[in-house]
Amino acid sequence: MSRQLKFNIFRFNPEDPNSEPHTDTFMLEETPSLTLFIALNKIREEQDPSLMFDFACRMAICGSCGMVINGRPGLACKTLTVELPQEITLMPLPVFKLVGDLSVDTGTWFRATNTKIESWIHTDQEFDPEAIEERMENDLANSIFELERCIECGCCLASCGTANMRDDFVGAFALNRISRFIMDPRDKRTDPEYFDVVGTDQGIFGCMGLLACEDVCPREIPLQDQLGILRRKMAFQGLKNIFKPKEKGRHRRF
Amino acid sequence: MSSSVDTAIFVKPPTRVSAYLDWLQMLTGAGLIMFMWSHMVLVASVNIGPNVMNTIAYFFEATYMAQVGGPIIGATMLLHFILAARKIPYTSDAQGVIWRHARMLHHTDTWLWLIQAFTAMVILIMGSVHIWTVLTNLPITAAKSAMRVQGGFWGVFYLILLPMVELHVGIGFYRIGVKWGFIKRSGRKKFHRFENIWTGAFILIGLITIIRLWTLPIAGN
Numbered sequence: 001m002s003r004q005l006k007f008n009i010f011r012f013n014p015e016d017p018n019s020e021p022h023t024d025t026f027m028l029e030e031t032p033s034l035t036l037f038i039a040l041n042k043i044r045e046e047q048d049p050s051l052m053f054d055f056a057c058r059m060a061i062c063g064s065c066g067m068v069i070n071g072r073p074g075l076a077c078k079t080l081t082v083e084l085p086q087e088i089t090l091m092p093l094p095v096f097k098l099v100g101d102l103s104v105d106t107g108t109w110f111r112a113t114n115t116k117i118e119s120w121i122h123t124d125q126e127f128d129p130e131a132i133e134e135r136m137e138n139d140l141a142n143s144i145f146e147l148e149r150c151i152e153c154g155c156c157l158a159s160c161g162t163a164n165m166r167d168d169f170v171g172a173f174a175l176n177r178i179s180r181f182i183m184d185p186r187d188k189r190t191d192p193e194y195f196d197v198v199g200t201d202q203g204i205f206g207c208m209g210l211l212a213c214e215d216v217c218p219r220e221i222p223l224q225d226q227l228g229i230l231r232r233k234m235a236f237q238g239l240k241n242i243f244k245p246k247e248k249g250r251h252r253r254f
Numbered sequence: 255m256s257s258s259v260d261t262a263i264f265v266k267p268p269t270r271v272s273a274y275l276d277w278l279q280m281l282t283g284a285g286l287i288m289f290m291w292s293h294m295v296l297v298a299s300v301n302i303g304p305n306v307m308n309t310i311a312y313f314f315e316a317t318y319m320a321q322v323g324g325p326i327i328g329a330t331m332l333l334h335f336i337l338a339a340r341k342i343p344y345t346s347d348a349q350g351v352i353w354r355h356a357r358m359l360h361h362t363d364t365w366l367w368l369i370q371a372f373t374a375m376v377i378l379i380m381g382s383v384h385i386w387t388v389l390t391n392l393p394i395t396a397a398k399s400a401m402r403v404q405g406g407f408w409g410v411f412y413l414i415l416l417p418m419v420e421l422h423v424g425i426g427f428y429r430i431g432v433k434w435g436f437i438k439r440s441g442r443k444k445f446h447r448f449e450n451i452w453t454g455a456f457i458l459i460g461l462i463t464i465i466r467l468w469t470l471p472i473a474g475n
Contacts, residue, residue: 071358094355161364162341164355165348195273201340205272208341209433210364211442224442228435231276235434238273 003030005081007043008089009051013100023089024048036076036090037065040102052101060218063153066093067102073155075218076102093158095167106154110173117174117197121181122189140183147180147226149219156213156223162206169206170198172213172223178203179226182233191237199234207231275337280430282334287423287430289327294420294456297399298463304396304470311394324389328382335378342371366425373422380415400470409468416460424453 005028012021026043037058044051054064058077065076068091070084081088096104113119156172157163163171178198181187198204207227214224300307314320343349356364387402388394402408428449431437437445 068358071360091358159359159361161352161355161367164351165343195270199270199273201272203272205276207433208367209429210361210367211432212359212361212364214439215361215363222439224432224439225435228433228438231433232435235273235277238270238277 003086004028005030005039006087007039008087009043009102010091011051011101012098013052014098015100030081034081036067036069036079036081036088039081040076040090052099052103054099054103061151063106063151066104066106066153066155066158066218067091068093068158073158073216075153075155078218093154095157095160095163096154104154106152109154109157110152113170113174114177117170117178119174119177119181121184121187123186124188125186134186136185140185144180144183147176147183147221150176150221151219153218155216155218159212159216161210161212162208166202166206168202170203172207172217172227174198175204175207175230176221176223176226179230182230191233191240195234195237198230199238204231204234275340279334279337280434282330282337283426284430286327286330286334287427290419290423291456294460294463298459300396300399300470301463301466304400307396307399311396315393320389320392320394324385328385328389331378331381331385335374338374342374366428370422370425370429373418376418377415377422380411380418384411384415396467396470397472400467400472403464403467404472409464412460412464416464417457420453420456420460424449424456427452 007026007028008023009026010021011019011024013019026047028039028042031038035058037055040051040053040055044053053067053076055077056062056064058065060075060078063075066073067076068074069076069079070089073093076090090102092098092102092104093106096106096109099105150173152173154173160169160171162169175198178194181189182194200206204227209227211224213227214222217223296310297307299310311320314323343352352368356368391398403412428446431445432442
């Protein structure tokens with residue numbers, strides 16, 4: 001006999017002045033290969049059409065359906081109910097602005113953070129649409145792609161103790177992103193310039209190494225390794241020319 | 255996160271302060287870890303014989319390492335506290351955030367950090383008291399240590415301080431390993447298990463040593 005799943009779902013609509021944060025309970029019969037994504041759609045279709053949650057791709061590529069599943073941030077579409085106990089509690093991701101119920105606005109945060117860390121290739125090379133694409137060693141391309149797989153779902157931020165306490169911390173997402181540009185030979189930024197971006201307490205030195213990001217990342221991006229490499233790189237960069245601090249970074253020193 | 259513009263950006267050029275402080279936090283931590291483990295081994299020499307401990311203690315005082323090194327260790331501990339405390343939330347609001355976060359997440363490494371922060375406060379007080387007591391009462395001898403422990407108050411004092419210190423340095427050791435990238439993803443589980451066993455072993459050695467001091471006949475030592 002299949003299980004009767006009990007869903008405790010956080011409900012709150014900030015747009016509605018009469019709405020109070022509370023938890024609603026829904027019962028749903030478990031079916032084979034049931035994911036939280038399917039379950040939520042069923043609940044919305046059959047029980048409560050006002051339930052708010054995000055999804056688009058249903059295959060762990062768009063990063064929209066991040067939510068806190070029994071305490072752990074994860075993707076609803078990638079989580080099978082068989083892996084969960086009979087009682088399932090769903091909460092919206094912390095850190096991000098609540099849109100309503102399980103839906104949060106990750107977009108504004110990611111946009112701002114990407115702008116802050118200048119998350120694009122910095123080059124003075126003029127783009128020539130006629131030219132043959134520049135070649136790159138396959139191993140290097142693969143290792144860049146490994147970090148490029150991030151889908152900006154926000155689970156690393158939501159699980160991060162530092163990000164929960166301090167709203168100026170850029171989180172594993174941005175640090176992984178910068179690592180990707182450091183690897184990329186097309187990005188002409190120098191180490192002192194990267195240091196200006198993440199060599200701070202808002203950047204890599206704010207990371208306390210709790211590794212929840214590593215443990216919840218739905219894409220299993222090697223965050224522990226990247227954060228370690230970046231910390232060492234930036235820490236040594238901080239020591240370079242320690243006795244003549246007038247080296248030229250992007251920002252002029254006073 | 256706030257998306258407001260930092261209007262002070264032009265008057266505050268990026269500095270290297272964060273990097274220096276992170277280095278110092280790690281290096282003072284690593285130094286204190288090494289010290290605490292050596293300290294435990296040296297005190298545990300009383301289990302081999304009170305004279306072994308007395309000889310070692312005499313060596314450290316004859317070379318003035320205790321008189322000079324002791325205050326340095328105390329100062330290093332305070333410096334490490336100030337550096338690491340930058341990460342510990344001070345307002346009850348932020349403390350509530352990290353507490354609820356840890357309870358929500360069911361995540362070992364996050365709990366370990368809370369243990370680190372809690373034990374840090376206990377060690378700050380009790381460690382300072384211990385350093386003061388020992389250094390103002392030189393020379394160190396097995397008999398004097400035994401007498402202190404057998405008084406009861408100090409026996410309980412050390413029964414509390416021992417696990418606090420060993421947990422703090424054990425977790426700190428693990429944290430430095432994973433945070434600075436010395437331990438990779440593939441080695442983390444193994445390293446974690448090693449750290450648990452290692453910490454357990456030191457707590458056990460410490461307990462045996464406290465029991466030994468508690469039962470040591472004082473006359474003649």
